[in-house]
Amino acid sequence: xxxxxxxxxxxxxxxxxxxxxxxxxxxxxxxxxxxxxxxxxxxxxxxxxxxxxxxxxxxxxxxxxxxxxxxxxxxxxxxxxxxxxxxxxxxxxxxxxxxxxxxxxxxxxxxxxxxxxxxxxxxxxxxxxxxxxxxxxxxxxxxxxxxxxxxxxxxxxxxxxxxxxxxxxxxxxxxxxxxxxxxxxxxxxxxxxxxxxxxxxxxxxxxxxxxxxxxxxxxxxxxxxxxxxxxxxxxxxxxxxxxxxxxxxxxxxxxxxxxxxxxxxxxxxxxxxxxxxxxxxxxxxxxxxxxxxxxxxxxxxxxxxxxxxxxxxxxxxxxxxxxxxxxxxxxxxxxxxxxxxxxxx
Amino acid sequence: xxxxxxxxxxxxxxxxxxxxxxxxxxxxxxxxxxxxxxxxxxxxxxxxxxxxxxxxxxxxxxxxxxxxxxxxxxxxxxxxxxxxxxxxxxxxxxxxxxxxxxxxxxxxxxxxxxxxxxxxxxxxxxxxxxxxxxxxxxxxxxxxxxxxxxxxxxxxxxxxxxxxxxxxxxxxxxxxxxxxxxxxxxxxxxxxxxxxxxxxxxxxxxxxxxxxxxxxxxxxxxxxxxxxxxxxxxxxxxxxxxxxxxxxxxxxxxxxxxxxxxxxxxxxxxxxxxxxxxxxxxxxxxxxxxxxxxxxxxxxxxxxxxxxxxxxxxxxxxxxxxxxxxxxxxxxxxxxxxxxxxxxxxxxxxxxxxxxxxxxxxxxxxxxxxxxxxxxxxxxxxxxxxxxxxxxxxxxxxxxxxxxxxxxxxxxxxxxxxxxxxxxxxxxxxxxxxxxxxxxxxxxxxxxxxxxxxxxxxxxxxxxxxxxxxxxxxxxxxxxxxxxxxxxxxxxxxxxxxxxxxxxxxxxxxxxxxxxxxxxxxxxxxxxxxxxxx
Numbered sequence: 001x002x003x004x005x006x007x008x009x010x011x012x013x014x015x016x017x018x019x020x021x022x023x024x025x026x027x028x029x030x031x032x033x034x035x036x037x038x039x040x041x042x043x044x045x046x047x048x049x050x051x052x053x054x055x056x057x058x059x060x061x062x063x064x065x066x067x068x069x070x071x072x073x074x075x076x077x078x079x080x081x082x083x084x085x086x087x088x089x090x091x092x093x094x095x096x097x098x099x100x101x102x103x104x105x106x107x108x109x110x111x112x113x114x115x116x117x118x119x120x121x122x123x124x125x126x127x128x129x130x131x132x133x134x135x136x137x138x139x140x141x142x143x144x145x146x147x148x149x150x151x152x153x154x155x156x157x158x159x160x161x162x163x164x165x166x167x168x169x170x171x172x173x174x175x176x177x178x179x180x181x182x183x184x185x186x187x188x189x190x191x192x193x194x195x196x197x198x199x200x201x202x203x204x205x206x207x208x209x210x211x212x213x214x215x216x217x218x219x220x221x222x223x224x225x226x227x228x229x230x231x232x233x234x235x236x237x238x239x240x241x242x243x244x245x246x247x248x249x250x251x252x253x254x255x256x257x258x259x260x261x262x263x264x265x266x267x268x269x270x271x272x273x274x275x276x277x278x279x280x281x282x283x284x285x286x287x288x289x290x291x292x293x294x295x296x297x298x299x300x301x302x303x304x305x306x307x308x309x310x311x312x313x314x315x316x317x318x319x320x321x322x323x324x325x326x327x328x329x330x331x332x333x334x335x336x337x338x339x340x341x342x343x344x345x
Numbered sequence: 346x347x348x349x350x351x352x353x354x355x356x357x358x359x360x361x362x363x364x365x366x367x368x369x370x371x372x373x374x375x376x377x378x379x380x381x382x383x384x385x386x387x388x389x390x391x392x393x394x395x396x397x398x399x400x401x402x403x404x405x406x407x408x409x410x411x412x413x414x415x416x417x418x419x420x421x422x423x424x425x426x427x428x429x430x431x432x433x434x435x436x437x438x439x440x441x442x443x444x445x446x447x448x449x450x451x452x453x454x455x456x457x458x459x460x461x462x463x464x465x466x467x468x469x470x471x472x473x474x475x476x477x478x479x480x481x482x483x484x485x486x487x488x489x490x491x492x493x494x495x496x497x498x499x500x501x502x503x504x505x506x507x508x509x510x511x512x513x514x515x516x517x518x519x520x521x522x523x524x525x526x527x528x529x530x531x532x533x534x535x536x537x538x539x540x541x542x543x544x545x546x547x548x549x550x551x552x553x554x555x556x557x558x559x560x561x562x563x564x565x566x567x568x569x570x571x572x573x574x575x576x577x578x579x580x581x582x583x584x585x586x587x588x589x590x591x592x593x594x595x596x597x598x599x600x601x602x603x604x605x606x607x608x609x610x611x612x613x614x615x616x617x618x619x620x621x622x623x624x625x626x627x628x629x630x631x632x633x634x635x636x637x638x639x640x641x642x643x644x645x646x647x648x649x650x651x652x653x654x655x656x657x658x659x660x661x662x663x664x665x666x667x668x669x670x671x672x673x674x675x676x677x678x679x680x681x682x683x684x685x686x687x688x689x690x691x692x693x694x695x696x697x698x699x700x701x702x703x704x705x706x707x708x709x710x711x712x713x714x715x716x717x718x719x720x721x722x723x724x725x726x727x728x729x730x731x732x733x734x735x736x737x738x739x740x741x742x743x744x745x746x747x748x749x750x751x752x753x754x755x756x757x758x759x760x761x762x763x764x765x766x767x768x769x770x771x772x773x774x775x776x777x778x779x780x781x782x783x784x785x786x787x788x789x790x791x792x793x794x795x796x797x798x799x800x801x802x803x804x805x806x807x808x809x810x811x812x813x814x815x816x817x818x819x820x821x822x823x824x825x826x827x828x829x830x831x832x833x834x835x836x837x838x839x840x841x842x843x844x845x846x847x848x849x850x851x852x853x854x855x856x857x858x859x860x861x862x863x864x865x866x867x868x869x870x871x872x873x874x875x876x877x878x879x
Binding site for chain 2: 209212213215217218226228229232233235236292293
């Protein structure tokens with residue numbers, strides 16, 4: 001007789017039963033399950049798009065020119081950096097981890113980029129910043145996979161360490177490089193489209209390709225969905241999870257570069273809300289905090305929702321305290337939805 | 346039972362007790378009355394329902410139907426604390442010790458002596474030392490319980506049950522981890538508790554122990570109660586026969602097995618298929634030769650030969666080391682030490698599942714939900730899970746491409762292709778298990794290890810899975826190793842059978858003529874278990 005958890009029965013819902021019933025009894029937002037296209041299943045799967053539309057409508061009522069191309073791309077540009085962090089975070093979450101240290105790495109990217117730019121060319125500065133991001137991500141990878149530390153607490157700790165190191169390296173004051181064209185990445189554009197928007201779209205596209213169209217990406221879903229099954233199945237579980245932290249580190253450092261170029265300065269104290277915002281974006285979209293479930297298009301929707309809400313904050317002149325309260329509430333609601341759908345399943 | 350009155354009070358009464366886990370009926374319509382102050386043993390094969398029955402009485406599992414009364418009182422099912430309040434204490438097979446806490450705190454975990462909400466540490470210690478004294482064991486109250494030997498931890502659990510002043514004490518295989526001296530001390534205590542009026546119900550695989558210490562014995566089979574009789578009315582042979590059942594005994598002992606009967610599929614996995622034909626199997630070359638395989642405390646010096654073209658059955662009671670043997674071969678046991686020849690060439694023992702893969706070993710783990718499937722991924726993704734790379738083209742991959750690629754495999758194992766893109770979670774247990782068989786195909790192994798491939802699977806799927814395993818051996822020349830706690834499956838589908846007892850290979854049976862029966866195995870296993878115990 002098997003004991004304990006093994007005895008909890010599975011709800012077997014496929015045999016002869018209606019597909020709608022299966023969809024209702026199952027989790028919302030199933031991946032790759034086009035067979036179950038009942039209205040309830042569709043609503044559960046794509047409900048987040050309705051939320052996005054609702055947010056757009058509210059934005060439109062507050063600001064009639066919201067959809068004017070110029071204002072829309074401004075909103076996107078302002079959220080490009082955090083969007084890039086969220087793309088990296090998506091990989092970590094789907095593989096069953098979490099990265100709280102992205103704020104520290106983000107600050108490191110900004111400070112390393114600007115300090116190296118003081119003496120070197122911009123491409124070299126960019127490479128230096130990305131290298132630092134990869135190294136810091138590798139440190140997270142080593143601790144969480146090889147040494148099996150809990151990822152949440154580990155990256156909470158390393159994030160604090162990284163932030164401290166950044167201040168020691170760059171000082172507390174803003175670093176202002178004077179290279180020609182330093183601000184063009186953050187403020188320029190081509191054919192009327194800001195570079196930041198292009199970069200954000202490219203990051204999402206490359207992320208989607210990597211996640212959904214390579215065996216690496218597929219394997220991340222397996223590792224996040226069932227670590228032990230993946231290990232016994234012969235996947236390199238440690239290596240796969242490690243790579244997600246390196247990707248997250250690279251994305252966060254690159255986002256720091258973007259924001260430095262955008263503002264014209266490198267600063268050590270800019271990482272504060274980055275982890276929270278990035279996680280909010282990914283989780284709002286419907287990617288699970290517990291791994292194995294999610295998609296890159298969900299992160300794109302999350303970016304649009306958060307970007308729209310941020311622009312509403314500005315239009316309505318909501319205080320910093322109010323913004324913090326609303327963002328936090330949205331995260332908790334997204335988690336509640338995730339937990340509820342899991343309980344149903 | 347010095348003071349049993351003419352009409353003894355009933356301590357535990359079960360009426361119409363049933364419990365299903367998914368499609369599996371673990372317990373069906375059990376009526377049982379146990380008089381106060383008696384020592385009652387429950388026996389049966391693995392999965393017969395005895396632990397489920399115990400679990401319901403302990404309030405750990407809720408029944409699907411029926412009722413339990415403790416001294417005439419009902420309680421809210423599935424709530425261990427409610428059962429505790431009625432005086433039921435349970436000691437389970439797996440340890441429920443909290444390793445970081447001291448034994449005395451563990452012993453009083455649910456109900457520590459308190460005054461004004463604060464724990465009275467001194468009173469707790471006194472009581473603990475006193476109970477240990479009664480048991481005749483060393484108390485060691487201050488070491489973290491996790492540092493004690495397994496046997497000592499088990500004793501702490503028993504102390505927990507006793508110090509709760511239980512009226513009904515449930516023991517699930519209490520002596521499995523105990524040395525002889527501890528075992529005797531335990532049964533002395535059981536007797537003295539019973540004389541004080543405590544009712545004791547215990548599950549055991551050791552039939553000698555049962556026949557020596559129980560007042561009455563109940564046999565379970567396939568979730569149902571076969572018989573309850575006083576100890577004097579049982580012999581060891583009766584017990585084994587009742588555990589196996591007349592059907593199994595008849596069908597297995599008679600020559601029925603030699604006649605394949607398509608209509609018999611519904612009857613049981615065991616007799617649905619003809620016994621292995623002598624011609625095809627067993628003469629294959631040695632795919633894996635295991636010598637001196639040991640895992641500390643679990644496997645001792647195991648030698649096994651696994652041959653191409655045959656199914657090697659591994660039988661044994663729970664805890665005999667069946668699963669450990671398979672996991673060691675699959676590279677899932679880092680502590681495994683031993684020599685391994687693959688195709689007659691010595692190779693390093695696989696220390697990681699990937700290393701086992703390189704040797705051509707595929708593994709179907711025993712717990713498909715925890716160890717086998719990523720339930721949110723689609724069926725076809727789960728089949729391809731161990732190697733998505735080989736389904737990609739120019740470095741790109743898609744779910745549809747994977748689905749097309751694994752579709753033939755789904756056909757082979759009998760999963761509807763329409764389910765290829767549905768999450769594995771939505772499939773029935775049988776289909777989920779078939780996905781794991783399909784994955785084993787996908788890996789193109791030379792050796793296939795299947796641990797309980799039919800657990801919790803309906804009878805039709807059971808037969809299909811077992812037939813497919815045998816086909817892989819017969820037609821594709823794989824070396825297949827089958828572990829199952831259903832002995833009828835092992836005897837019906839294996840060419841050779843290794844019987845494991847207490848972490849050792851006890852005996853190897855040649856079953857090419859299909860003449861090894863479940864009762865042979867069971868008698869050998871119980872006989873040996875008794876030898877080891879005494």
